[in-house]
Amino acid sequence: MNVSPGFDLDSLTTCVVLIDEHGIVDTLNQAAQVLLETSSLRAVGLPFGELASAAGDAAIHWHETLTAVVSTRLPAVSRDLKLSLKTGRDVSVDVVITPLNYDRDSRILLEISALDRARAISETENLREAQSRLHNVVKGLAHEVKNPLGGIRGAAQLLARKFPNDELDEYSSIIISEVDRLQALVDRLLGPRESLDKRPMNVHEVTERVRQLIEAEAGKSITVTRDYDPSLPEFDADADQLTQAVLNIARNAWEASPIGCSLTIRTRSKRQYTLNGQRHKLVCALEIIDDGPGIPEDLMSSIFLPMVTSRPEGSGLGLSLSQMILTRHGGVIQASSQPGHTCFTLLLPMDN
Template sequence: MPKHRDILDNLSTAVVTLDADMQVLSMNNSGEVLLETSEARCVGHGLDRLVAHPETLATVLEQVIRTRSPLARRSMPLILHSGREIHADLMLTPVSEDAGSFLLLEIQPVDRLLRISREENIHHAQETTREMLRGLAHEIKNPLGGVRGAAQLLARELPDEDLAEYTTIIIREADRLRDLVDRLLGPNQQLDQRKLNIHEVLEHVRNLLLAETDNRITLVRDYDPSLPELVGDRSQLIQAVLNIVRNALQAAENVDDCVITLRSRPQRQLTIGRTRHRVVCRLDIEDNGPGIPEDLLPSIFMPMVTGRAEGTGLGLTIAQSIITRHGGMLGCTSEPGMTRFTIYLPMETSHHA
């Protein structure tokens, strides 16, 4: 049984077994994560320990018990005890063996499948955009270097020193455009991966923001001290978190009313891209600002997309690039009065360049 249990706990699908009276017999790790409860709390109890309103689920289970036939239900809504609603595909199978009979309930969240598909599409679009930007950067930087060199030569030949003001402007603007192109491409140096405490990264960002705002901003800590160290590039992770927090600060209507929460939690059985991780570090950066316009939300990580007239739209692009290179994932949910950026970082060693 322990070997079978190990297999169940490594499945990404939530699996719950129940007896003929619909009492919970067992639940794997994915079930605990999905239903936001624990096996210890549910074993020996009815469906009301699994979900808040179990009537629909009970009806389906009763049908399986009565007919002794497997049954599938697509996109069934389930209300968790936290109040959150999820939609899941259910597969219910009656199982008979020498020790007795039981019901096997497999739950696959539709939300997760849609998220994976959406992430793959986003990742493909970002890779296409990055390739385009690399080509564009090459086409821009070559003539830009020529313009800058010509301006320097012209400055040496000018008879009137007052005219040098114009060549200085040309050189300065050429340098500004070059820096902008470099920022478009994001950080390109190798990751300096070492063991680090993610809370030290968050605290560093917190202290920077408090100093920048003269302690006017409210930064709330909500850390899980049980999180072990992970492997990453400290300076680049600081840059990624700092870009997100500054983005929230710049979106705030009033700095004195701006509240940003920094939250850390472990999360089990998460798929990032095509890799499933047993446990990842989840960081939430949540603010009480006006929210991101709905039409802007799907493209906020794309270069040059910004809701501010004076913004370059590169902060979130660079943050996502850094997180992706760590083998992680960056997502966002937003509504008026609440925007939450969520960073997922693998707890095992990352090999991304």
């Protein structure tokens, strides 16, 4: 990337930092401020190493690469570089290092790409594509199953009317109730209604409704903790569908955890965040965290696909439907899990 004088770096979604030949920060755009968790006011004038530093052999390689670019005025690339931020967080990045060759401009341009974000975006896109393909297959099968179910229910009702008998009535009732259960399951397989009833809402209306429902169902077997960001603004969304999406995840956490477990519902905001390939100024991050046994490692890559569950009594539909609801809102769900700490993060654009 060549940057001409007067170019507005803040218009870029790429993280850009300009340093002088001594490594002192001259300029950083808004995307870089978000990635490096600092502000331009604090960063300008500091050595880049005070904002983000490598360690060990990586630090030596990074210093040698920068020195070579300064002396040769030729670009270079540093891949999969692990940087420790001033805030204490570590990030893995690729850095394209380009000397500015304008007259009397000896600055160095750093284009920084966060690998963690790129990998998460890629994995999310692959998951959405696989889920979409499988959902279309399941949708076709569900339609095929639904028609004969109606015939079975009608036949059971006719038998009950034609041969009035207490014992036969009992069997007919069982058939009808099981058909109704299967039809409800098929409806869930077909997914929530296509259209969204979007209205201005606060995400805490959803989280409070879910908290009340979980506490009513679980009683004293679970402790729900709220950690809300009260500054989150209202945004347009279908509150009923979002409630169902969050409830599915919270209920899964409760049902998979032992008595006395804890559930934390946390809300935060993220700025200049990319969802489904689109950059958003403001994104709502809703986290559902439990201290249960965790999700088996072999299931983590497929938990959002229909019919995947670690519980014998589970239908394997809850997470799939939650992901579909988030997708229709332009958002995604991400998950991480280890014994004692499982976190589902629902990311929703708030600038729609």
